[in-house]
Amino acid sequence: DALAMQGLQKGRLKLAAVTTTEYFIPDLLGPFARQYPGLRIDLAVENRDAVIQHLARGDVELAVMMLPPTDLALERWPFLENPLVLIAPVGHPLAQRTRLRLSQVIQEARLTREPGSGTRQATDQYLAAQGVSWPARLALGSNEAIKHAVAAGLGLAILSRHTLGPDPASQGLVELKVTGLPIRRMWHVVWRSDRSLSLPARTFLAALRQQFSETPPGREVPRHEPG
Ligand code: PGA
Numbered sequence: 001d002a003l004a005m006q007g008l009q010k011g012r013l014k015l016a017a018v019t020t021t022e023y024f025i026p027d028l029l030g031p032f033a034r035q036y037p038g039l040r041i042d043l044a045v046e047n048r049d050a051v052i053q054h055l056a057r058g059d060v061e062l063a064v065m066m067l068p069p070t071d072l073a074l075e076r077w078p079f080l081e082n083p084l085v086l087i088a089p090v091g092h093p094l095a096q097r098t099r100l101r102l103s104q105v106i107q108e109a110r111l112t113r114e115p116g117s118g119t120r121q122a123t124d125q126y127l128a129a130q131g132v133s134w135p136a137r138l139a140l141g142s143n144e145a146i147k148h149a150v151a152a153g154l155g156l157a158i159l160s161r162h163t164l165g166p167d168p169a170s171q172g173l174v175e176l177k178v179t180g181l182p183i184r185r186m187w188h189v190v191w192r193s194d195r196s197l198s199l200p201a202r203t204f205l206a207a208l209r210q211q212f213s214e215t216p217p218g219r220e221v222p223r224h225e226p227g
Contacts, residue, residue, distance in 0.1 A: 010039075011200040014059065014061055015062045015204075016044040016062075017051065017063065019143060021162075023165070024080075024162060047113070047114065047117045055069075055190070056072060062189055066082050066122060066185050068190045074191065075193045077209070078188045079187055079189060079212040082186055082187050083184060084119065084158050085158065085164075085176075085182045086158050086176045087156065088156050088174055089153050092156075097177065099179055102178060106132060108155060108156045109154065109156070111138045111139075111149050111150060113139065113140065113143070113146065114140070137154075147159070147173060152172075161182065189208060
């Protein structure tokens with residue numbers, strides 16, 4: 001109705017998303033932003049811990065993340081795969097191998113995201129579940145910093161495949177073929193189940209559902225086979 005339309009023409013939508021989503025923010029927001037040009041959209045892009053703070057304070061209605069916290073009353077909707085892959089510099093000797101074992105990889109220096117990062121948490125959980133100890137040599141506060149450090153030969157890292165773009169080699173990077181990898185995780189959109197959603201938030205969720213239900217469930221974006 002007219003009132004509802006007004007809410008979408010002049011309203012405001014506050015979201016938070018973890019940093020790794022910055023590689024597909026146009027996919028996430030584009031169609032919705034174009035459809036409602038009068039709507040003001042504020043998207044905070046921070047690591048997992050900071051996004052959880054926003055949800056806990058209630059200063060965003062929706063958040064996009066890989067690992068929703070279990071200590072907040074949240075609804076969650078998984079909408080896209082988020083494979084975590086091991087990256088090395090182009091030309092690294094291990095890049096020739098087709099079935100590496102984790103035990104071979106952990107001889108190399110490990111670069112990781114900062115504490116508070118969901119990527120780091122998911123990776124640490126995976127290594128622990130495999131019974132593997134691979135202490136971090138360097139912790140860096142952004143995916144891009146890690147990519148540059150790996151390309152420069154400072155070590156290897158596990159990052160979301162979304163960070164690599166369609167042509168990792170052009171950035172000096174290669175995805176290693178390790179048995180058991182990628183770590184298969186999902187992106188979720190989450191919202192507080194103890195609060196009601198505004199019209200802009202409900203409309204955004206509906207748009208996201210429509211957009212990503214058109215995607216086959218097995219889709220991994222972007223997809224590139226190493227080698
Ligand atoms: P992050 O993103 O590593 O930037 O926190 C991943 C996540 O938490 O989903």
